[in-house]
Amino acid sequence: MDLHVRYEGDDDPKKCTARKLARFDKAVLHETARATPYGVVLNPHADTALSPADADHGRLVALDCSWETAGEAMFEIDGEHRALPFLVAANPVNYGQPFQLNTVEAFAAGLCILGEREHAERILSKFTWGHTFLELNEEPLRRYSECANSAEVVAVQDDYLADED
Template identity: 70%
Template sequence: MELHVRYEGNDDPEKCTARRLAKFDEAALHRSTRATPPGIVLNPFAERALSPADSDESRLVALDCSWETAEAEAFDLAGSQRSLPFLVASNPINYGTAFQLNTVEAFAGALCILGERTQAERVLSHFSWGQTFLDLNEEPLKRYADCADSSDVIAIQDEYLAD
């Protein structure tokens, strides 16, 4: 699956997972909205959750920006807008925080849900904490990947949020 990033460039370049993905030819960075191709846009403000029903798409698009400046308008990119369900960050900055994923974690979570686990493992392999993301989220990722559609994903997410 192609990975594309609308790159804002407002984070520390040394900690930017999108830049590292581009360095290893895992993702393409785009400096403008117009240059960013359409696909499944990973948008935390989207009303519909990503599910295996979205697996017919061949492209994932993420916005790489600071959580402090992330606003719904910034995710106005062409394509199907989808939010990721409950997942826990493993990166050193947001470790253990639900829904606060960095770019590579968002891509990896989406890839697992869409049945592309091998690609998720590959993109995470460029980070010392990458395998930890899969370990922390092993059960929910497997359960989300077994869902039929977005409503099933939300039902499973609600179980995690109720605990």
């Protein structure tokens, strides 16, 4: 699965996981929406959840920008837009926060859901805290990856959200 990033460059370069992935040739950065290739776009504003049914696309696309600027308009990227289900961040900036994943965590989550756990482990291995993301989210990632479609992923997510209340 190819990983592509629509890169805004508005985060601290030292903490930018997309830049680090690009340095290790694990992802390709694109500076415009037009230059960003078509694929499954990880978009928290999407109406459809990512599911194993999306595995045949062959390309994941993420937007790398500050959470403060990650409004719906920023996601004007061609592709099949999918939202990631409930997961908890392990990165040092947002540790323990639900739905506050950084770029590498979003890619790793997507890869796990799409049945590419080893690929997720490889990209996370570049970060000292990377294994923690998989440990914190072990059960939900496994359950999401066993779903057939978006509706089933949402049903599993609902189990976790009910537990949060």
